[in-house]
Amino acid sequence: MAQPPPSPVPSRKAVLSYTAIITALLVGFWTRYSPGLGHSEHDLFKSFRANEYQCQAQGYTTEIISTDPLLILLEDFVSGEEARGIIETGEADLKTSGIQRPGSPYSTVTKDRTSSTFHLLFTTSESAPLPLTSPHLTCLLSRARDFMGPSLLSPHEDFGTPQLVRYAPGEHFDEHYDWYENLQPVPGRRGMWFNRVASFFVYLDDDSEREGGETWFPRIEVEDASHDEGEDGEGKGKGKWKRHEEGGVMFTPKRGRALFWVNLMANGTGDRRVIHAGLPLTRGVKSACNIWPRRFYVGGR
Numbered sequence: 453m454a455q456p457p458p459s460p461v462p463s464r465k466a467v468l469s470y471t472a473i474i475t476a477l478l479v480g481f482w483t484r485y486s487p488g489l490g491h492s493e494h495d496l497f498k499s500f501r502a503n504e505y506q507c508q509a510q511g512y513t514t515e516i517i518s519t520d521p522l523l524i525l526l527e528d529f530v531s532g533e534e535a536r537g538i539i540e541t542g543e544a545d546l547k548t549s550g551i552q553r554p555g556s557p558y559s560t561v562t563k564d565r566t567s568s569t570f571h572l573l574f575t576t577s578e579s580a581p582l583p584l585t586s587p588h589l590t591c592l593l594s595r596a597r598d599f600m601g602p603s604l605l606s607p608h609e610d611f612g613t614p615q616l617v618r619y620a621p622g623e624h625f626d627e628h629y630d631w632y633e634n635l636q637p638v639p640g641r642r643g644m645w646f647n648r649v650a651s652f653f654v655y656l657d658d659d660s661e662r663e664g665g666e667t668w669f670p671r672i673e674v675e676d677a678s679h680d681e682g683e684d685g686e687g688k689g690k691g692k693w694k695r696h697e698e699g700g701v702m703f704t705p706k707r708g709r710a711l712f713w714v715n716l717m718a719n720g721t722g723d724r725r726v727i728h729a730g731l732p733l734t735r736g737v738k739s740a741c742n743i744w745p746r747r748f749y750v751g752g753r
């Protein structure tokens with residue numbers, strides 16, 4: 453007897469295999485070619501936390517300290533509630549930062565400012581990665597994105613992993629750059645590279661006992677405040693910043709205060725003028741948050 457012709461309807465097994473293959477291809481394509489995490493801070497916020505926490509509008513002020521390189525001082529950039537939430541999110545994971553080596557987040561260190569020779573960078577502070585699922589952090593990141601605007605941080609670029617840092621008395625952070633000497637691979641995205649186009653350094657706590665711990669930019673000069681002491685003797689910086697005796701400008705930590713600066717020059721190379729340090733904390737505690745917006749490059753170093 454003749455065999456019946458093969459059925460034109462694919463078997464159940466075949467349909468399942470096709471579906472599995474197509475899904476794997478789609479996932480692979482997404483992982484490799486999707487542009488950054490994009491609005492991850494908004495998306496994560498919306499999807500996980502919308503019913504639990506609403507971002508509050510935050511009226512902050514700005515003061516341009518330097519236009520070239522661009523360095524801006526922000527006041528009230530984070531609310532007390534957000535600052536407390538961010539500290540709570542990261543503090544259980546704080547670990548001694550220790551000595552950083554090449555390839556680590558701070559791979560570009562020069563202590564003598566004239567050579568680009570690698571020196572070991574020393575920080576005695578503690579640090580912890582901050583998960584993007586923290587609602588307070590996502591509110592801050594979305595404010596940071598709006599502050600930068602899409603020409604400096606395009607919608608498909610992101611903030612990588614923000615970091616909580618904490619200093620105890622005697623702790624400091626040597627002079628360093630936040631940008632990398634070489635482009636870094638974007639984990640999980642073959643062919644995608646990044647560098648830290650700018651930095652936000654946000655002070656998160658207030659400690660009436662605190663002394664020291666200023667953030668110092670030795671190569672950014674401001675007009676000498678001593679020419680204009682004013683009635684309070686605080687000079688033009690009004691207690692927010694002042695000239696360092698060895699040159700450059702240093703900023704006093706205060707909750708809500710933040711520094712924003714641009715790390716990369718127009719041609720994409722790191723700007724050596726934004727070298728900075730965390731001066732030794734002599735009393736109290738200092739907690740802050742690093743946010744490093746990433747510029748993406750496709751196709752290699």
Ligand SMILES: O=C(O)CCC(=O)C(=O)O
Nearest residue numbers: 617625666667729730742
């Ligand atoms: O502690 C400071 O004032 C600066 C810290 C810093 O620059 C960093 O963590 O990258």
Ligand SMILES: [Fe+2]
Nearest residue numbers: 628629630728
């Ligand atoms: Fe830094």
